[in-house]
Amino acid sequence: MAKNVSGRPVRPQVVLEVLGREQLSAHLVRLTLGGPGMANFQDKDATDRYIKILFAKPELNLQPPYDLDELRKSLPGEDLPVRRTYTVRRADTQAQTIDVDFVVHGDQGLAGPWARDAQIGDTVCFSGPGGMYQPKPEFDYHFLVGDETAIPAIAASLEVMTEDMVGRVIIEVNDQNDEIELQAPAGVQIQWLHRGAPFTPEATVLEGAVREAEWPDGRVQVFCHGEREVMKSLRKYFHDERGVDRRDLSLSAYWAYGRAEDEFQAEKRSSVGQIFEEQPTGRG
Ligand SMILES: Cc1cc2nc3c(=O)[nH]c(=O)nc-3n(C[C@H](O)[C@H](O)[C@H](O)COP(=O)(O)OP(=O)(O)OC[C@H]3O[C@@H](n4cnc5c(N)ncnc54)[C@H](O)[C@@H]3O)c2cc1C
Structure with a gap:
């Protein structure tokens, strides 16, 4: 090689x-x-x-x-x-x-x-x-959260889940014309959120909806990816407030509002670009 x-x-x-x-x-x-x-x-x-x-x-x-x-x-x-x-x-x-x-x-x-x-x-x-995530059968509940950029990974994850898996999907898009059909086990609830506009920090409603969702009992595996500032807030929620272990939490910024990817990737080396104090994966 x-x-x-x-x-x-x-x-x-x-x-x-x-x-x-x-x-x-x-x-x-x-x-x-x-x-x-x-x-x-x-x-x-x-x-x-x-x-x-x-x-x-x-x-x-x-x-x-x-x-x-x-x-x-x-x-x-x-x-x-x-x-x-x-x-x-x-x-x-x-x-x-x-x-x-x-x-x-x-x-x-x-x-x-x-x-x-x-x-x-x-x-x-x-x-x-x-890549490194997949929904694991040993978890009691699967939470999958994101904006449009995470739809492909969430859709692929739902397709490999077995019928007995339960969980919740929350995806933020512009409006109903951006929704797609997702194949999921019956026990996985799917919720589409509408910003009513292209993404802006003011228009996003993802964090609020995730906080409002009922927190399940048992061991929760989380997949949560999207815009950087939203992910920082959701890191606080899942990790700091709900106590989800880092190993059970796949959470990263897939993009950053107002930043081309080159700039956004370079910023991962500084505090503005970091979701966790040190980066959990080599994803970027
Ligand atoms: C692991 C990983 C997986 C990803 N998978 C997907 C995927 O399957 N499909 C997908 O579409 N994206 C995905 N993304 C996100 C994608 O890499 C970024 O959106 C990327 O910035 C797009 O590049 P670009 O050249 O279009 O825009 P850039 O040149 O990077 O950015 C130009 C401008 O557009 C804005 N911008 C970038 N993306 C978006 C967006 N989605 N919505 C609104 N404004 C945006 C930027 O903030 C910037 O102002 C993924 C990212 C990661 C890290």
Whole structure:
């Protein structure tokens, strides 16, 4: 296996083609990716598995896979491919495809506008997957919480839950046009929250609804991901107030309001970007 500059083995980047697209809701588009590059895709046993998609400046005409160590020697920092993190919603081993569901959040950024405009035959290059969560049978109750960006991981998690599992899902979206059908065991209650507008710190209603939800008896496993400041408040709730153990709590910022992902990832090294005092996972 190839090694990076620090001598650590690196898995080859996966280069795939867009084979299909489907509008799942007003702001969620599914791209089905596949092709010969699937030979390099090593699936992971986690329902929040995520990939880091690399976006290169089109005018540089770089061809994937990208030799990032070499490119760092020849290109200024601002010309290097940048990463955007996305959940693998589904991997179909028979068809040799993966589905990735993108929130289309307007004209800002790279990945959202790219997914909105992606055409069949377009190329996608990524590293990963990483990830570590899955709903475990030894818990009495499963709490899954998030905004639009966590829908793919929550949907994938619900699909692997056994019929006897119980819990609650709370997802915040703009309005009912952003809801999708979720397959869940009968004992899992699903609650959609409507902000009535695109996300702003003023419009979000997620924390209030989570606090209002009845707290269950027994051992609770929590999956909670979304906008950074909301996640900081929910970390306080689940961890500090309800006493959920760190090991039972998958909670992180998937994005930060007003920050491009590069900036948001860099801030994880400072107090403004940290959800816990020290970061619990290597997710970002
Ligand atoms: C482990 C992990 C898994 C993730 N899985 C998914 C997934 O499956 N699907 C998905 O859509 N996202 C997912 N995300 C979130 C996604 O990586 C971010 O939303 C990312 O910032 C999008 O990149 P961009 O180039 O579109 O926007 P950026 O260039 O990063 O940001 C540009 C601007 O858009 C704003 N912005 C970014 N995302 C959103 C949003 N969702 N809503 C409103 N404003 C936004 C930023 O605050 C910034 O102001 C995941 C993140 C992580 C860490």
